[in-house]
Amino acid sequence: MSQPILHHYPGSPFAEKARTMLGFKGLRWTSVIIPVIMPKPDVTALTGGYRKTPFLQIGADIYCDTTLIADVLERLAPAPTFYPPEAAGLTHIQSQWADSTLFWTVIAYTFQPAGLRSLFGNLTPEQLKAFIADRAAFRGNAPQMSVQDAVGALGLYLERLEAQLSDGRAWLLGGSASLADFSVYHPLWFLRQAAAVAGILEPHARVKAWMERVRARGHGTTDGMESQQAVEHAASSTPAPLDGEPFLELHGLTRGERVTIAATDYGMDAVEGEFVLSRPNELAIRRVDPRAGEVVVHFPRIGFRVQKVG
Numbered sequence: 001m002s003q004p005i006l007h008h009y010p011g012s013p014f015a016e017k018a019r020t021m022l023g024f025k026g027l028r029w030t031s032v033i034i035p036v037i038m039p040k041p042d043v044t045a046l047t048g049g050y051r052k053t054p055f056l057q058i059g060a061d062i063y064c065d066t067t068l069i070a071d072v073l074e075r076l077a078p079a080p081t082f083y084p085p086e087a088a089g090l091t092h093i094q095s096q097w098a099d100s101t102l103f104w105t106v107i108a109y110t111f112q113p114a115g116l117r118s119l120f121g122n123l124t125p126e127q128l129k130a131f132i133a134d135r136a137a138f139r140g141n142a143p144q145m146s147v148q149d150a151v152g153a154l155g156l157y158l159e160r161l162e163a164q165l166s167d168g169r170a171w172l173l174g175g176s177a178s179l180a181d182f183s184v185y186h187p188l189w190f191l192r193q194a195a196a197v198a199g200i201l202e203p204h205a206r207v208k209a210w211m212e213r214v215r216a217r218g219h220g221t222t223d224g225m226e227s228q229q230a231v232e233h234a235a236s237s238t239p240a241p242l243d244g245e246p247f248l249e250l251h252g253l254t255r256g257e258r259v260t261i262a263a264t265d266y267g268m269d270a271v272e273g274e275f276v277l278s279r280p281n282e283l284a285i286r287r288v289d290p291r292a293g294e295v296v297v298h299f300p301r302i303g304f305r306v307q308k309v310g
């Protein structure tokens, strides 16, 4: 199997989640830096329209969303695990809370004027305008929150995380790291980038020490690649075979039907193709792209909607 390729950009919190997950697994990976805003022609060639950051490529298989990327990395490198038995169930529950509620609370909090200056002070007014217009279109059903509400909520969330660590445990769910650590880490990492408003972390000594433990695991070892090369790599690869895979029939849809798959929260651009994989926690479609050739695009089941075409 070829080395995993992460398509990402440095300032993305979810990309930081993926980078720290790769570091935890001690994996060697290829880094492709993608644009921060649309258009992203090489991204679209590979994903068929999904535009969120990051995504993972293995040959001609494209894995969208960090929840699924975690499962793929777990298959590639089972140890150390993201899913320690002592935290079974809770791992996914806390991770889902952090990737949605905590993430959007941090976004609302950091996007107050002083935070915006820390984060985007280096952009020209035109670049900032383009970024704001891009993200307004991207927002979809994402939760909206005032800065005042976000200040109150974030303060409480940080207190709760501090309480979770109060028995001296090294990781959020016990003595072993789990996926929850990476999901809670990335919004707080982003908060730190907004230096002018990051003081809200200060009273939380255990949270800060825990963040340092996650950071210290690093990002793994990387090689670089241009996005165009990644498209060529997909074109010269064959998707992993899916023969003999059980197909979970929900919504009256069967294997081989033409469907679209789209996120239900935000960045809801639909990807169309032939429905080829339906596992309890994973969906995939096969599509043929003029540049990337035959690719299979995979999504987690939770947070995505499958619809029959026509």
Ligand SMILES: N[C@@H](CCC(=O)N[C@@H](CS)C(=O)NCC(=O)O)C(=O)O
Pocket (backbone or CB within 6 Å): 012, 013, 014, 015, 036, 037, 038, 051, 052, 053, 054, 064, 065, 066, 067, 099, 138, 267
């Ligand atoms: N549920 C997704 C969320 C990804 C996400 O929201 N990524 C942000 C960047 S942190 C994004 O796509 N922003 C727009 C863009 O990069 O074009 C995941 O877990 O990967």
